[in-house]
Amino acid sequence: MHENIEDLTHLKKLDSSTVLQCLQSRYKQKQFYTWAGPTLVALNPLKDVPDLYSKRMMHLFAHESFTYKTPHIFALGQRTLRHLQWGLGKTHQAIVVNGESGAGKTCNALYLLSFLAAMETNNNEVPNSSNIEVLLCQSNPLLEALGNAQTLKNENSSRFGKLIRLVYLGEGASTQLVSAHIETYLLESTRVARQAAGERNFHIFYQMLAGLSDSLKTELELKDVPIWEIASERDCNAVDEAQFHATVAALEKLSLEDTANQLWKLLAALLHLGNIKFTVTQETWTTNQRHHLESAARLLGLNSNELFQVFTVRNFQAGTKSPAVVRPCSSQNECAARRDTLIKLLYRMMFDTVLESVNEKLQHTNNDQGQGHLFTPKYLCILDLYGFESFQYGNSLEQLCINYANERLQYYFTINYLKEQQVHLANEGLNSIDLDENVLDKHNLISFLDGPVSVFGVLNEECYLNRGCDDSQVCIRIQSSLNERTKGVRSMPPSPRMPRVSRTKAPPVEFAISHYAGLVSYSTVAMLDKNRDQVPGEMMSLLSKSKSPFIKLLLGKDALIFNATHTMNGRRHTVLAKFKNSLDNLMRILNACDVHYVRCIRPSVSEIHYTSSPSQRWDQDYVDAQLKACGVIDTIKVSSFGYPIRMSHEEFATRYQYLSSSRRDRNLDAKEICRRISENYPQMASEVRVGNSQMYATEKGIEMAERWKLQVRNQAASIVQRWWREHLRRQKAAVTIQNWWRTIVVVRAANKVKRWWKRKRSAAQLLLKVGQISNSVRVVQRTVRRWLARVRARRAIRQLRAQISCPPPVAQIDENWCDSNATLKVVSLNWAENNNCAKPTQSPSLISLQLSRLNYFYSVGVISIRRPPSVRARFITRKTCLPFSFIPPKTQLPTGLTDAYL
Numbered sequence: 057m058h059e060n061i062e063d064l065t066h067l068k069k070l071d072s073s074t075v076l077q078c079l080q081s082r083y084k085q086k087q088f089y090t091w092a093g094p095t096l097v098a099l100n101p102l103k104d105v106p107d108l109y110s111k112r113m114m115h116l117f118a119h120e121s122f123t124y125k126t127p128h129i130f131a132l133g134q135r136t137l138r139h140l141q142w143g144l145g146k147t148h149q150a151i152v153v154n155g156e157s158g159a160g161k162t163c164n165a166l167y168l169l170s171f172l173a174a175m176e177t178n179n180n181e182v183p184n185s186s187n188i189e190v191l192l193c194q195s196n197p198l199l200e201a202l203g204n205a206q207t208l209k210n211e212n213s214s215r216f217g218k219l220i221r222l223v224y225l226g227e228g229a230s231t232q233l234v235s236a237h238i239e240t241y242l243l244e245s246t247r248v249a250r251q252a253a254g255e256r257n258f259h260i261f262y263q264m265l266a267g268l269s270d271s272l273k274t275e276l277e278l279k280d281v282p283i284w285e286i287a288s289e290r291d292c293n294a295v296d297e298a299q300f301h302a303t304v305a306a307l308e309k310l311s312l313e314d315t316a317n318q319l320w321k322l323l324a325a326l327l328h329l330g331n332i333k334f335t336v337t338q339e340t341w342t343t344n345q346r347h348h349l350e351s352a353a354r355l356l357g358l359n360s361n362e363l364f365q366v367f368t369v370r371n372f373q374a375g376t377k378s379p380a381v382v383r384p385c386s387s388q389n390e391c392a393a394r395r396d397t398l399i400k401l402l403y404r405m406m407f408d409t410v411l412e413s414v415n416e417k418l419q420h421t422n423n424d425q426g427q428g429h430l431f432t433p434k435y436l437c438i439l440d441l442y443g444f445e446s447f448q449y450g451n452s453l454e455q456l457c458i459n460y461a462n463e464r465l466q467y468y469f470t471i472n473y474l475k476e477q478q479v480h481l482a483n484e485g486l487n488s489i490d491l492d493e494n495v496l497d498k499h500n501l502i503s504f505l506d507g508p509v510s511v512f513g514v515l516n517e518e519c520y521l522n523r524g525c526d527d528s529q530v531c532i533r534i535q536s537s538l539n540e541r542t543k544g545v546r547s548m549p550p551s552p553r554m555p556r557v558s559r560t561k562a563p564p565v566e567f568a569i570s571h572y573a574g575l576v577s578y579s580t581v582a583m584l585d586k587n588r589d590q591v592p593g594e595m596m597s598l599l600s601k602s603k604s605p606f607i608k609l610l611l612g613k614d615a616l617i618f619n620a621t622h623t624m625n626g627r628r629h630t631v632l633a634k635f636k637n638s639l640d641n642l643m644r645i646l647n648a649c650d651v652h653y654v655r656c657i658r659p660s661v662s663e664i665h666y667t668s669s670p671s672q673r674w675d676q677d678y679v680d681a682q683l684k685a686c687g688v689i690d691t692i693k694v695s696s697f698g699y700p701i702r703m704s705h706e707e708f709a710t711r712y713q714y715l716s717s718s719r720r721d722r723n724l725d726a727k728e729i730c731r732r733i734s735e736n737y738p739q740m741a742s743e744v745r746v747g748n749s750q751m752y753a754t755e756k757g758i759e760m761a762e763r764w765k766l767q768v769r770n771q772a773a774s775i776v777q778r779w780w781r782e783h784l785r786r787q788k789a790a791v792t793i794q795n796w797w798r799t800i801v802v803v804r805a806a807n808k809v810k811r812w813w814k815r816k817r818s819a820a821q822l823l824l825k826v827g828q829i830s831n832s833v834r835v836v837q838r839t840v841r842r843w844l845a846r847v848r849a850r851r852a853i854r855q856l857r858a859q860i861s862c863p864p865p866v867a868q869i870d871e872n873w874c875d876s877n878a879t880l881k882v883v884s885l886n887w888a889e890n891n892n893c894a895k896p897t898q899s900p901s902l903i904s905l906q907l908s909r910l911n912y913f914y915s916v917g918v919i920s921i922r923r924p925p926s927v928r929a930r931f932i933t934r935k936t937c938l939p940f941s942f943i944p945p946k947t948q949l950p951t952g953l954t955d956a957y958l
């Protein structure tokens with residue numbers, strides 16, 4: 057039976073297999089949440105679970121204090137809100153939700169948000185559609201439409217990271233949500249121009265194609281186009297139309313109806329742009345999709361020729377003062393790349409602008425009036441960021457950024473958690489742990505990534521200096537700079553490895569980094585281009601000439617960003633530099649907060665949900681990899697720094713009571729017993745510590761305790777065995793004595809019997825002699841009697857022979873003698889010895905019967921009386937000296953008569 061407990065750090069053995077078993081057994085029991093110290097591990101049920109997030113549950117978690125400890129996303133929300141309201145810990149609170157794609161980050165963040173919104177609605181006496189919690193929930197479908205897409209792993213995958221910052225004012229129960237702000241990270245804008253096989257573009261394209269009215273489609277020239285290259289209409293599904301209405305409703309509720317029309321126009325322009333292809337005729341670039349070019353230019357408020365020129369002609373400028381040199385693009389791919397750059401740029405600007413409008417709505421509400429100045433605002437931040445990513449091939453700049461962010465978040469978590477542990481151990485009256493020792497490795501790895509001489513350093517430098525390094529040179533530079541960095545390091549941390557060189561001696565384009573979640577191999581192919589993310593200047597100046605107010609609006613904001621993203625020397629910031637800045641900013645926010653973590657885990661790659669068989673829905677290796685990637689194993693390792701094994705005083709005392717010196721100790725209280733035990737074994741003192749609230753032990757300490765316990769037991773066992781053997785020997789001896797004594801008793805008894813028997817035998821012999829005499833007498837008597845009988849018989853025969861000459865006895869026969877109903881059917885004939893005739897001896901109506909057969913016999917006697925069965929037979933018998941009587945055979949009896957008696 058696996059341990060099934062609500063907090064993984066309470067497991068007796070803190071290793072990944074025990075953690076896996078525990079989580080699996082909880083998943084089987086439909087318990088999808090588990091604590092891992094301060095972290096909440098959320099297993100994805102992959103389907104709606106009845107009542108898991110219902111209003112009843114919200115109410116329960118909002119009002120019942122015992123639910124605090126129950127692992128659930130609402131419990132975490134409740135705990136965080138309480139900390140914020142009552143000023144427990146830091147002023148600001150943050151919840152970081154992470155996990156791999158499809159693990160349930162967005163769902164959990166949404167449930168959390170809806171719980172916080174419900175708590176707020178409870179506080180608001182009058183529900184108001186302009187309340188922040190209502191607006192926040194409305195903004196979700198809009199952001200999902202613009203920023204989510206169908207991927208191979210998840211039908212509704214968020215392709216951007218987001219930080220939702222809820223601003224509260226007030227103290228205690230009167231704390232109120234007054235505004236909110238949503239910040240996004242790393243929108244995957246490459247998806248607008250190109251998607252991997254089996255994946256889709258952002259939902260908004262399909263929603264628009266499925267839901268727009270015919271008139272609007274005609275206006276945007278979206279009708280009768282066989283195929284859209286960037287978002288095929290064939291990929292639209294039934295859900296898209298319904299979601300289109302949800303998006304439109306969200307835009308209306310956020311009062312962004314005007315933006316909606318501009319949005320459709322811009323998206324239609326992107327569809328048209330995506331369909332433009334390039335051909336070269338007489339050394340000039342042309343296109344066969346002129347109508348798409350015209351439509352795109354019209355919708356963007358641009359001149360179509362100028363637009364086409366931006367795609368096909370490049371401007372070079374050596375310095376700010378020297379004139380630009382104009383050259384046509386050298387290949388179709390180059391033209392397509394410039395077209396895609398414009399598509400990406402416009403989409404990104406549109407996404408940022410819509411987000412900004414949403415943020416404006418979330419900031420200007422009625423709630424903050426009146427009390428805003430009395431209290432300092434408190435933030436509750438929800439961070440839903442990409443999880444750690446590692447593909448078998450082609451990990452590039454995006455994965456480097458994502459994994460760097462996760463590495464920093466994990467480092468942040470480790471540092472904070474270790475500090476907490478330090479405080480905890482100090483409160484327990486124990487030595488604190490050496491923080492530097494434990495976090496040095498992690499810190500080193502981050503500096504390998506973003507330090508002055510690091511992966512980021514090399515990539516940025518190559519972008520700024522523009523020395524024309526190819527992909528393999530970049531790879532070699534990364535490696536050599538990292539080798540230099542590792543020289544002075546005290547202990548060799550998990551570090552970037554040598555670039556992999558294939559056997560064909562092809563130039564290396566891969567380097568690998570051992571992250572906390574595992575080794576990731578990155579490819580430097582096109583990494584520099586991605587890092588530059590250059591928008592040609594001529595493209596920006598063309599856009600600035602647009603007649604569309606919406607493009608002007610987008611550009612106005614992006615122009616600000618454009619300026620802000622340039623360094624002091626006028627160079628444009630690279631993607632890595634911008635990302636690092638935004639991450640630094642995020643870390644500053646998190647530093648000001650008490651951070652709570654939700655680690656989402658997907659139990660299997662396929663869409664098999666919790667109602668299927670356990671073997672189908674639980675993929676051990678996949679879950680294990682995720683536990684590592686999202687830092688659960690790391691969390692547990694951190695929990696185990698110092699004294700990884702913790703148990704209550706009672707448990708320790710029960711387990712190791714044999715180690716206390718005397719039996720009397722066992723009557724003491726558990727903590728005192730623990731203290732006595734640790735005093736009895738001073739070698740164990742530094743490994744097993746008696747804390748104020750529980751026992752703390754190292755693996756070594758428990759090993760020692762177990763060894764001594766075994767020793768004590770062995771000693772006790774040998775004493776018991778000795779005693780038992782002694783007991784057996786005594787028992788055997790007793791049995792021998794008993795056997796001997798019983799033999800004596802039996803022999804004595806036997807002798808007694810023998811003597812008695814002897815006496816009896818002589819008496820018997822005497823009696824036998826007497827018996828023999830009496831037997832002889834009886835033989836004589838019998839012989840005499842036989843002889844007498846024979847004599848008499850002979851005499852009788854002689855008399856009978858003499859009578860045979862006499863006439864046979866005559867019996868009178870009644871005429872009804874053979875009637876079965878007659879009262880008396882047969883008579884008896886009395887054969888008198890001295891009479892030759894048979895006569896009936898009794899009336900009534902006796903029948904005299906002629907017994908002719910008697911002639912055949914040589915003796916006389918009595919013939920039995922026969923009566924019908926219904927009549928009770930009465931017999932009259934007389935003694936006779938004759939040995940035989942005559943019985944007529946049944947066949948010769950009159951009908952209805954039976955033998956009654958002989």
Ligand SMILES: Nc1ncnc2c1ncn2[C@@H]1O[C@H](COP(=O)(O)OP(=O)(O)OP(=O)(O)O)[C@@H](O)[C@H]1O
Binds near residue numbers: 104155
């Ligand atoms: N708590 C839950 N209850 C029911 N289903 C869930 C839950 N969490 C996730 N799911 C299911 O898993 C799917 C993926 O979840 P979600 O979109 O939240 O993953 P994600 O981690 O945000 O993925 P991505 O990083 O790709 O956006 C959801 O569409 C939903 O079907």
